[in-house]
Amino acid sequence: MRKVLHNFSIEYLQVLDENGVCDESLKPPLSDDDVKKMYEAMVFARVFDETLLKLQREGRMYTFASLRGQEASQIGPAYALSADDWLVPSYRESGANLLKGTPPEVLYVYFAGDERGNSIPSPVKHLPVAVPVGTQTLHAVGIAWAAKMRGEKSAVLSFCGDGATSKGDFHEALNFAGVYKTPNVFMVINNGWAISLPRSKQTAAETLAQKAIAYGLRGIQVDGNDVFATYSAVKEALEFAYRGVPSVIECVTYRMSDHTTSDDAKKYRDPEEVELWRKRDPIDRLKKYMYAKGIMNKEYEEKVQQNSEKRISEAVKKAEAIQEQEPIDLFKYVYADMPLRLKEQYEELMS
Numbered sequence: 508m509r510k511v512l513h514n515f516s517i518e519y520l521q522v523l524d525e526n527g528v529c530d531e532s533l534k535p536p537l538s539d540d541d542v543k544k545m546y547e548a549m550v551f552a553r554v555f556d557e558t559l560l561k562l563q564r565e566g567r568m569y570t571f572a573s574l575r576g577q578e579a580s581q582i583g584p585a586y587a588l589s590a591d592d593w594l595v596p597s598y599r600e601s602g603a604n605l606l607k608g609t610p611p612e613v614l615y616v617y618f619a620g621d622e623r624g625n626s627i628p629s630p631v632k633h634l635p636v637a638v639p640v641g642t643q644t645l646h647a648v649g650i651a652w653a654a655k656m657r658g659e660k661s662a663v664l665s666f667c668g669d670g671a672t673s674k675g676d677f678h679e680a681l682n683f684a685g686v687y688k689t690p691n692v693f694m695v696i697n698n699g700w701a702i703s704l705p706r707s708k709q710t711a712a713e714t715l716a717q718k719a720i721a722y723g724l725r726g727i728q729v730d731g732n733d734v735f736a737t738y739s740a741v742k743e744a745l746e747f748a749y750r751g752v753p754s755v756i757e758c759v760t761y762r763m764s765d766h767t768t769s770d771d772a773k774k775y776r777d778p779e780e781v782e783l784w785r786k787r788d789p790i791d792r793l794k795k796y797m798y799a800k801g802i803m804n805k806e807y808e809e810k811v812q813q814n815s816e817k818r819i820s821e822a823v824k825k826a827e828a829i830q831e832q833e834p835i836d837l838f839k840y841v842y843a844d845m846p847l848r849l850k851e852q853y854e855e856l857m858s
């Protein structure tokens with residue numbers, strides 16, 4: 508006997524098309540005020556990004572991973588979170604971190620190489636930046652499992668890239684979430700590249716979202732440059748998560764920048780590809796919608812830009828006024844109780 512045991516399909520969601528035209532039947536229930544807040548958060552993320560890139564070039568910071576082009580993949584999801592939901596970012600989610608409530612000076616301090624940038628002020632529920640690829644998914648499952656055991660109504664939104672889907676961590680996390688029905692929403696940011704490795708060489712699977720199916724999770728692919736689609740998909744996935752149904756959301760977007768400040772993408776990318784995606788800019792797309800809807804004008808546009816620049820320059824001043832750390836501070840931030848090995852090193856340094 509031969510029979511089909513399972514047939515699967517993957518849904519794709521786009522609400523705002525490339526010209527900013529909205530499919531009203533799919534538009535999530537967002538007021539004009541909500542839309543303005545999302546736009547302001549996207550511009551703020553971009554200005555933060557541009558400022559930090561300049562500061563890095565001036566030697567005032569270390570390596571930095573730009574989010575340019577991925578604003579809608581971060582702001583829509585972060586806007587959907589409630590204060591009780593957790594955010595578990597990778598190294599490229601500055602926009603989501605800022606919207607969740609981390610002050611820009613704290614994030615800047617992190618990228619300036621100071622451990623105090625890992626100290627997320629309470630009660631903001633997000634983990635510090637985690638650079639090891641794919642580990643975010645496992646951290647997210649641990650937090651979600653704890654929330655479930657405590658009977659809390661809280662879900663966990665984690666971020667990882669297309670490259671991370673090839674890591675064992677990703678598969679272990681999805682498997683665990685499926686078996687234990689943890690309240691997880693796994694964002695997979697498919698930005699086309701894992702440093703110089705293109706998406707086409709990452710996996711033979713047609714979508715990254717379909718990897719959810721094998722583990723018994725929901726999987727959906729969304730237009731990652733459409734802030735209404737990313738918001739809507741996450742809002743829906745959070746409702747499933749509270750009921751013990753985890754999801755994978757693949758955001759199809761593009762990394763407009765180099766991988767980090769230590770990379771030169773011109774060495775391996777076709778400029779025509781970059782140009783194609785420039786036309787799909789997520790901020791321009793939302794702006795077109797807002798102009799057509801009559802909730803945007805030149806004056807407001809300039810004000811949002813100026814306010815963002817002002818807020819960031821104040822944050823940089825605040826961050827740079829923080830006292831330099833002493834070598835002894837190296838010992839402070841990893842363990843609540845220092846293990847013997849570290850205690851000995853600490854005492855040696857102090858003697």
Ligand SMILES: Cc1ncc(C[n+]2csc(CCOP(=O)(O)OP(=O)(O)O)c2C)c(N)n1
Binds near residue numbers: 669671701762
């Ligand atoms: C465990 C681990 N291996 C290798 C690296 C080096 N590394 C940093 S980013 C990256 C590529 C990740 O690509 P992707 O998951 O698509 O995320 P993106 O950078 O595109 O946001 C690699 C290999 C690392 N940080 N951690």
Ligand SMILES: [Mg+2]
Binds near residue numbers: 696697
């Ligand atoms: Mg990538």
